[in-house]
Amino acid sequence: MQHILYAGNRADWPGYRAALPPLLAARGIEARLAPDIPADQVNYIIYAPDGPVQDFSAFPGLRAVFSLWAGVEKIIGNASLNVPLTRMVDAGLAMGMRDYVAAHVLRHHIGMDTHIHGQDGQWRNTVFPPLARDRSIGILGLGALGANCGAALAQFGFRVTGWSRTRKNIAGIACYSGDDGLKTVLETSEILVLLLPYTDNTHHVLNAETLAQMRRGSIIINPGRGGLVDEAALLVALERGDIGHATLDVFQTEPLPADHPFWAHPRVTVTPHIAASSRPETCAEVLAENIARSTHGEDLLFQVDRSAGY
Template sequence: MTSILKTMDRNPASSAKALVFYSEFDDPEEWREALQAELPDLDFRVAPDIGDPQTVGYVLAWRPPQGFFAPFENIKLVVNLGAGVDSLTGRDDLPEVPICRLSDPGMVNLMRSYVLFAVTRYARDMPDFEAAKRRGEWHYIHPTPLDKIKVGVLGLGALGSAVARSLADLGFDVHGWDILDKDVPGVRVESDPARWKPFLSELDIVVNMMPLTAGTRGLLDKEAFAAMKKGAKFVNASRGQVVDEEALLDALRTGQVGGATLDVFWEEPLPKDHPFWEMENVYITPHLASITVPQAAARDVAESIRRIEEGESPLHQINPKAGF
């Protein structure tokens, strides 16, 4: 039977079968092997060696530079190498084609493990024990039952919902915030804008999982941090630009925010002279809360390509105007 990737007709767009890969962080050879295991005839190219751009029908990319898509006149699908698609929205070089995000079990589990670690570290007073060890002190703090600790998850998309469910399964009192009213088992969900500040004021630990959109950029600002319970802990595993960093710095200095675990920042890598580095109540990781696992994600990418070739909608398609 003729491969779906070798089916040709007189339409140049339908004969564009090659896939171009772009990422400064991911291993193209891992992706080549994983994708060709699903689609043996796939013409896999790694930018900047794109070959004839007229034969490119698919792009798999992470944060491509401006102008990257301009040569690809016959492109039919763009797949983002991750869950956050903010780098693919609001561009002037990307034609109106389906844009998809990745959602593989490996990526979800890595995010769950990161947030569970960060939240549990605060819930079980680990920063205090770390400081006591540095002082050489046997310092006892009576544990707080997990169901007495209110954890708020801001953003209940695919990753945020998985994180919220996992925290609830562990026994935390979990509250979720989203612009849409969602049903997440074990989680009390708020979506009323009038409840934003009261919602924040009830939480012991706040986890940001919101995508970066026009509506969320800088949403966690001075007023948001002031609305939080004094001494609340903050975890950001989403996007740095959702947070007003100066407001967070002020809140950390005054103790309004008792501590922060930060995986993402406005500028990455985080500059060596950034005040976050010197703050004992800030835990820093280099944007690795979740990464894509090619062997698991390739199945969804291949299925989306098959669907496009058959005139169907791809998996995990996002709304570019909404940004998620």
């Protein structure tokens, strides 16, 4: 019998209670799943950083912690955690992120805002957008989410380049790494998508220096992590026209304060951290597989490399 403590958002508990037990049973695993199990009986924790568990030393029989979030920056430094930690990469999260990124890339590609917000009774000849094959899209971060988004954009016909800490080989994406590779992607991208994990090395990856390397008038889309962008430097670049527009779903402070300049800026679109979410029905598939793998002594899916920070 495996004892699994659910320590995520209480509002999502009914979904996990319904979805996970049948998946475990199908894998031959007898389990008790509950939001309240005596600490000395807990074998696994399904965890969210804003959930009730912060001190893992209280669980002597703990074998692994399965985070429900894609980002692990809020847990990776927890000194009380000394068992394997996994992050969530599930089909629902990947599809949601793909849809958000594709929608906003296409929005900026065809200049949709001009027509939506410019209906003033005047019929004007406007510049036709280029075909997708003539538009350069850059993606910073080629993990599961970045690679999936890049592949989708490549299917539209966009010229897609991507950058990651280590060199990747992904069909349809020209992949780069290292400082020179980052410079190449910044200089060539007309629309830049940020999907890097947040670590000490990626903090403010877009700053005054790197923003200056981008094409004048280029577009930034950030559905990744708020800390990837130096917000003060971005505001300066927007005011100068160096950056044409920024569509931002994540911020250094959330919720975004009501008096933040982003809200009223004509070159900024604010969305309230809704690009993608982990859904119980798809997360449960990953959780069940990882519990089965741990039970059988196999490698876990999406195990966090603490030295790398993700």
